[in-house]
Each structure stands twice: as structure tokens, then as C-alpha cells.
Amino acid sequence: xxxxxxxxxxxxxxxxxxxxxxxxxxxxxxxxxxxxxxxxxxxxxxxxxxxxxxxxxxxxxxxxxxxxxxxxxxxxxxxxxxxxxxxxxxxxxxxxxxxxxxxxxxxxxxxxxxxxxxxxxxxxxxxxxxxxxxxxxxxxxxxxxxxxxxxxxxxxxxxxxxxxxxxxxxxxxxxxxxxxxxxxx
Numbered sequence: 001x002x003x004x005x006x007x008x009x010x011x012x013x014x015x016x017x018x019x020x021x022x023x024x025x026x027x028x029x030x031x032x033x034x035x036x037x038x039x040x041x042x043x044x045x046x047x048x049x050x051x052x053x054x055x056x057x058x059x060x061x062x063x064x065x066x067x068x069x070x071x072x073x074x075x076x077x078x079x080x081x082x083x084x085x086x087x088x089x090x091x092x093x094x095x096x097x098x099x100x101x102x103x104x105x106x107x108x109x110x111x112x113x114x115x116x117x118x119x120x121x122x123x124x125x126x127x128x129x130x131x132x133x134x135x136x137x138x139x140x141x142x143x144x145x146x147x148x149x150x151x152x153x154x155x156x157x158x159x160x161x162x163x164x165x166x167x168x169x170x171x172x173x174x175x176x177x178x179x180x181x182x183x184x185x
């Protein structure tokens with residue numbers, strides 16, 4: 001009986017080894033990696049302008065400046081890719097009202113739409129509510145007989161919920177379009 005058990009154990013172990021060798025290993029996606037900030041002036045010079053200028057108090061107030069003094073829009077994502085020499089770089093604006101909060105991150109090409117409504121209901125709220133047009137206007141809401149009660153939404157928490165707890169960053173593509181939130185892994 002002992003020799004039969006040893007044979008069965010050996011067969012099972014051998015079969016498991018064959019399966020492991022035949023089945024491709026599922027590699028986890030690498031976690032997003034913060035690369036750092038931007039030298040916006042150097043980027044603007046690299047694309048033919050004379051420098052960069054901050055003309056207001058938001059992240060969108062950065063512009064490239066031409067020799068004649070005219071201002072031109074720039075793309076943070078392109079600046080991140082140029083600065084860090086990789087197409088895997090994207091920008092993340094930490095706070096729209098802080099022009100110095102733009103950072104570059106290395107991410108995969110996977111773009112996931114955050115499940116804001118599902119997140120809100122999973123945390124005990126009635127639903128998600130959009131109370132304006134910007135990315136910062138999302139809230140969780142509890143409906144009651146009197147008036148709805150609104151709560152701030154944590155987009156990093158929404159992204160963790162949406163991707164099942166994997167490492168992710170939250171970013172928006174256009175501050176003025178509430179539907180442009182992304183979870184990037």
C-alpha cells in the first residue's frame with residue numbers, strides 16, 4: 001500500500017510539474033512608477049519655442065512661448081514622453097490649482113474607466129452624482145426623504161476598487177470633461 005501511495009504521489013507531482021512547464025506563467029503587471037517632474041522650458045525649447053511661461057494659477061496655465069512672445073498650448077503627456085524618453089510615460093496632475101503638481105509616471109498601455117457609481121454603492125452610498133462638469137465634481141450621494149447628502153469621492157480609492165486592488169494611478173485627460181478620469185496600471 002505504501003508503494004502505491006508513493007507511486008501516486010510521484011505521478012501527481014510529475015503531472016503538476018508538466019502542467020507548470022506547459023502553462024504560461026501569469027506575470028503581474030508592473031506597478032506604475034513615478035518618474036518625476038518636468039522641465040517645461042526645456043521641453044518647449046526642444047519643439048522650437050524659446051521658453052515656457054506660467055500665465056495663471058492652474059496646471060493648464062503653462063504655455064510654450066515663441067520668439068515673438070506669442071503663447072502656445074503644450075501637452076504634458078508629450079512633455080513627459082520627451083523628458084523621460086519613453087512612450088510609456090503619462091502625466092498626472094496632482095491638483096489642478098497647483099501648476100507645480102504635474103508629475104510623470106511610467107504605466108502600461110491599459111486604460112481603465114473608473115467605476116465611480118459601483119464604488120459609491122459598494123461603500124454604502126446610494127449612487128454617484130456629477131454636480132458640475134469638471135473632473136472634481138464627482139460625489140457619492142445618499143438619498144433621503146429630506147435632501148440628498150453628498151460626499152467627496154477619492155479617485156485613488158475608486159481606481160483601487162475598479163482594478164481589484166492592483167497598484168494604479170488616477171489621472172484625468174481633460175479637467176473640464178468629467179468623463180475623462182482614467183485608472184492607469
